[in-house]
Amino acid sequence: METLNLPGPLARAIIERDRAVISPSYPRSYPFVMDHGRGSRVWDVDGNRFLDFVAGIAVASTGHSHPEVVKAIQDQAENFIHISSDFYHSKWVKLGEELSRIAPFSEPAISFMTNSGTESVEAAIKLARYYTGRSQFIGFLGGFHGRTMGAVTFTASKPTYHKGFYPLMNGVVHAPFPDPYRPILQIRAGEDYGGAAVRYIEEEILGKVVPGEEVAAVLVEPIQGEGGYIVPPDSFFPALRALCDHYGILLIADEVQSGMGRTGKWWAIQHLGAEPDIVCTAKGIASGVPLGAMIARRSIVNWPTGSHGNTFGGNPLACAAALVTIDLIEKDYLQNAVVVGEYTQDALSEIMERHPSIGNVRGVGLMIGVEFVTNRITKEPAIPLRDRIVELAFQRGLLTLGAGKSTIRISPALSITQSEIDEGLEILEEAITLAEKGS
Numbered sequence: 001m002e003t004l005n006l007p008g009p010l011a012r013a014i015i016e017r018d019r020a021v022i023s024p025s026y027p028r029s030y031p032f033v034m035d036h037g038r039g040s041r042v043w044d045v046d047g048n049r050f051l052d053f054v055a056g057i058a059v060a061s062t063g064h065s066h067p068e069v070v071k072a073i074q075d076q077a078e079n080f081i082h083i084s085s086d087f088y089h090s091k092w093v094k095l096g097e098e099l100s101r102i103a104p105f106s107e108p109a110i111s112f113m114t115n116s117g118t119e120s121v122e123a124a125i126k127l128a129r130y131y132t133g134r135s136q137f138i139g140f141l142g143g144f145h146g147r148t149m150g151a152v153t154f155t156a157s158k159p160t161y162h163k164g165f166y167p168l169m170n171g172v173v174h175a176p177f178p179d180p181y182r183p184i185l186q187i188r189a190g191e192d193y194g195g196a197a198v199r200y201i202e203e204e205i206l207g208k209v210v211p212g213e214e215v216a217a218v219l220v221e222p223i224q225g226e227g228g229y230i231v232p233p234d235s236f237f238p239a240l241r242a243l244c245d246h247y248g249i250l251l252i253a254d255e256v257q258s259g260m261g262r263t264g265k266w267w268a269i270q271h272l273g274a275e276p277d278i279v280c281t282a283k284g285i286a287s288g289v290p291l292g293a294m295i296a297r298r299s300i301v302n303w304p305t306g307s308h309g310n311t312f313g314g315n316p317l318a319c320a321a322a323l324v325t326i327d328l329i330e331k332d333y334l335q336n337a338v339v340v341g342e343y344t345q346d347a348l349s350e351i352m353e354r355h356p357s358i359g360n361v362r363g364v365g366l367m368i369g370v371e372f373v374t375n376r377i378t379k380e381p382a383i384p385l386r387d388r389i390v391e392l393a394f395q396r397g398l399l400t401l402g403a404g405k406s407t408i409r410i411s412p413a414l415s416i417t418q419s420e421i422d423e424g425l426e427i428l429e430e431a432i433t434l435a436e437k438g439s
């Protein structure tokens, strides 16, 4: 397979300039400098072509620059680009109606539009405190919810996110997220691992640390993203919902990464047997235009005028892009995520048979994790090997990214085709083979 000589001269020059003026805090896995993209193909500034298995971390949900999305943005830009959330416009309302229609609630929904995932999470934290009059929260180890002060307090996937930033928000206790591949809790007779994780919350957290009556909400990713694309056992969410109901605690599903059709349903939690009270979304909602939303059951949205807001909320370009995105996902890509997602997981399971370094393949729809280990029995995470595979794949024209300690995440556009998956997996397998040989 052809190896590209990366980064090329134009990419190198831009990276040099970037170093001088852009915050060094951004994590950059490898030197890809984008020029343009179409669907699941992207080109760098030196003319090198890549297949994109990342979609800007689950953001370019309809593929890069889908013509209908581009047209919606262009048409809206010619009309008006901004009016501020002090006023009204029809696409904002239409988007609220659409989100209410697709929200995973058995009652209508109210949306607060944001500009990012972290801002959606902040809105959920504030609404939960306001509605319940309680101050405490439960989050999960391995969780990722963003980097603003409230959201980052819940984030517990790497200490880097906290180092140097204390004190964080007061009032968050973290529980173990039930990872079926790496269980850390003991299971009692008659229980499974999802049940054990919820029992831990009840006995160890509510029983020893924070009274249930003071907990406003549990904030949880239905499928952990940054933490390693971890799918919890089936029993986890129904038991968590029952616990929340018992103590009057709200259940907030952070679907920033797992939502908007990525799993083949609008929301990952719809596979997992529970109805949340609030859903946080962003990433894939507008095909790459910055937009997010905190979507709540109507009956809990009791905060008054002026209590929360933002300048760019309901930005017209973002709303225009989101409306077309929702339409495209509904018409074609939900189904594609199911079919191509299953195909990809099957193909990866076959690849796993040939490669002892793959310890686990998991996921739902097009949210798939491939975890690398040094030994399948001890399950020791193969961190340098995973990093090398990502690098070797890049050099061969495939964009992937890591998640968790030693997992590669596959989160392509929901429009990706089976033949593009075949092409990408061929590159990925070559990268795995080479990395296993120490190359």
Ligand code: PLP
Residues within 6 Å of the ligand: 057, 115, 116, 117, 118, 119, 121, 144, 145, 146, 147, 221, 225, 226, 254, 255, 256, 257, 258, 282, 283
């Ligand atoms: N929540 C989850 C589950 C995420 O995966 C992310 C980003 O990766 C966020 C929140 C934060 O989103 P943003 O980076 O848009 O603030």
